[in-house]
Amino acid sequence: MKQFSDRLSYALETELYAVTVKPVSESEKLKEAIFLCKKSLTILKRYLSSYFFESMKEEVEFFKTIKPVFYSKYIYYIYRYNYHISKPLGSNKVLKSFITSQLAELKHYFDRNQVFYQYYRSGATQFDTFYFTRGDFNDYSELEDFQGDESFSTSHDYKISKVLANEQYQEFLIKKCKEINQDCSLTDTPIVWTGNQSDLVELLYALVESGTFNNGNVKIKTVILYFQTIFQVDLKYYYHKFTDISNRKKERTVFLDKLKAGLIRKMDSKNELKQPELKKIHFS
Numbered sequence: 001m002k003q004f005s006d007r008l009s010y011a012l013e014t015e016l017y018a019v020t021v022k023p024v025s026e027s028e029k030l031k032e033a034i035f036l037c038k039k040s041l042t043i044l045k046r047y048l049s050s051y052f053f054e055s056m057k058e059e060v061e062f063f064k065t066i067k068p069v070f071y072s073k074y075i076y077y078i079y080r081y082n083y084h085i086s087k088p089l090g091s092n093k094v095l096k097s098f099i100t101s102q103l104a105e106l107k108h109y110f111d112r113n114q115v116f117y118q119y120y121r122s123g124a125t126q127f128d129t130f131y132f133t134r135g136d137f138n139d140y141s142e143l144e145d146f147q148g149d150e151s152f153s154t155s156h157d158y159k160i161s162k163v164l165a166n167e168q169y170q171e172f173l174i175k176k177c178k179e180i181n182q183d184c185s186l187t188d189t190p191i192v193w194t195g196n197q198s199d200l201v202e203l204l205y206a207l208v209e210s211g212t213f214n215n216g217n218v219k220i221k222t223v224i225l226y227f228q229t230i231f232q233v234d235l236k237y238y239y240h241k242f243t244d245i246s247n248r249k250k251e252r253t254v255f256l257d258k259l260k261a262g263l264i265r266k267m268d269s270k271n272e273l274k275q276p277e278l279k280k281i282h283f284s
Contacts, residue, residue: 002066012040019036037077059134060129075162080172092182120159122214196255202255204238220238
């Protein structure tokens with residue numbers, strides 16, 4: 001199954017790239033992208049109909065990892081198409097308001113599904129056989145008609161697909177905000193990384209290698225994509241920056257050493273604060 005899905009994923013990415021260079025309107029490109037994603041799901045479903053999982057673990061992997069790769073792209077391009085046909089004409093301020101409302105909807109979804117989101121992102125597995133194997137379930141509320149076949153659906157594979165699509169769409173919206181030089185943050189005081197990009201790359205590699213995120217079950221690319229969205233910084237060439245860091249002649253962990261020195265300095269300054277003198281107690 002893994003070998004087939006990898007080939008199908010590569011074919012889909014190739015077709016999607018070909019669409020981006022076609023001399024047609026953005027609307028036509030997006031409609032074709034949606035068609036290609038839906039077609040890939042149909043091919044995957046057809047392959048599954050004659051495939052027998054060797055174990056429950058393989059079935060979980062399919063519905064937790066493999067299928068959401070394809071389904072999330074389908075949802076994402078639907079989001080993009082709806083954005084394209086719904087975005088208002090007018091000033092940058094008007095467009096900012098529209099984008100902010102879209103971001104608010106995404107936040108509302110994450111808030112409503114926070115428990116499952118934390119389960120998935122933490123790398124937890126204790127409920128996998130319930131969430132990602134086929135069988136009787138009553139949660140039909142979020143299943144689209146195309147995915148309504150119980151032989152091709154579990155109770156939660158849709159949720160993962162939507163989480164992945166929402167994260168990608170959120171990144172798209174923030175990029176659109178930057179294009180019009182607007183801040184579409186949902187908070188009054190957004191947290192923006194104003195330090196050196198190499199410093200952030202050094203920090204994130206250290207955190208990943210220490211197993212801090214998802215019990216160590218996460219790739220550096222995933223963390224980079226997440227933090228560049230959160231901190232509004234472009235880390236597109238993170239690997240090259242890490243190579244430069246690794247090739248430093250003297251101290252290679254310059255930023256981490258700086259963090260350590262700053263924290264120790266803070267600790268020392270706190271300890272040096274004069275404590276109020278205690279009034280002597282006389283037993284007389």
